[in-house]
Amino acid sequence: MLLAVFSVAVFMSSGLCCLPKEYEARDGQCCPMCHEGSVVKRDCTPQYGTRCISCVNGTFMNKPNGLNKCFPCASCDQGHGLLTQQTCTATTDTLCDVVSGYFCKAPMEDTGTGCSLAQKHRQCGPGYRTLQPGTSETDTVCESCPPGFFSPNGVNCTVWTTCSESEVEEKAGSTSSDVVCVASSRQYFPYLAGILPLLTVGVLFIKVKQASKKPRRTSSAKSSDPSD
Structure with a gap:
């Protein structure tokens, strides 16, 4: 029984007793959250509510919060296959899409849409x-x-x-x-078989022509003198 009471006391003191639209300040009290597009500049006091400040250019906040810094806007790097489909506002992050020839490997974490990481096909x-x-x-x-x-x-x-x-x-x-x-x-x-007989006839013809041009031999014996 004592253990159960102790557990409830720890649960209450941890700040989980704050309402859904409240956050636990540094002094342990519950303060109203800042709206989308803004963050906490100063925690609430018993006399004053939470003081909020709007997100500046290049930052955004897309939910009620008790934070003191806005989120930085994403950058769509065309060199890595990304292009800007929707520019960043105070309440929404930049929405990136993929260029032609690339496909999306990972969607944007906060929205689950758009693309945060692309790869070439x-x-x-x-x-x-x-x-x-x-x-x-x-x-x-x-x-x-x-x-x-x-x-x-x-x-x-x-x-x-x-x-x-x-x-x-x-x-x-x-x-x-x-x-x-x-x-x-x-x-x-087959072509060689048809040409070979013609070549043979041609060679024989040349040999005959050459033989006909050679001079004929004459007799070396002289006739006897009739006066003898």
Whole structure:
């Protein structure tokens, strides 16, 4: 029983006895809270109520309070993917949104709306395709190309090239590069087979021409003198 009485006494002396629109001053008495857009300049006394002061530019207070300092307004840094959607007032904080190409990772703490932290959309790399483009709330979703397809820029997957009958595969395809085809050396054999007889005839013709141009041999024996 004594423990219960002691607990109630501690609860009452802790300042929790103040009404919802009151705050506990430094001397332990309950004082009326300041309205939104203002903070306490001087606590109340038995003779006078709480003296409040308005928030200056760059600060705000969005709730009844017993504080002596206003909250600093948030800054929307465009270099970090944020832009100002609504400027700060004495009773509301700055509301930031994300710029194009970014998504919000964390909403603003006080309001639960707007954005306090943004991140740039992921760029899908080679071998992947963009399954879902990024939005202001979600990041880009990437997906690996299936077998037989490739993507050099991370946008779409394209099927590998199929080499023709007159070509051979010089380099196999991968998820990031296409198959490389080159002309097959076998395709030249039929042409050589048709040209070879012509070349043979031509060589024989040249040899005959050269043989016909050589001088004929004459007899070295002289005729005998008839006077002998």
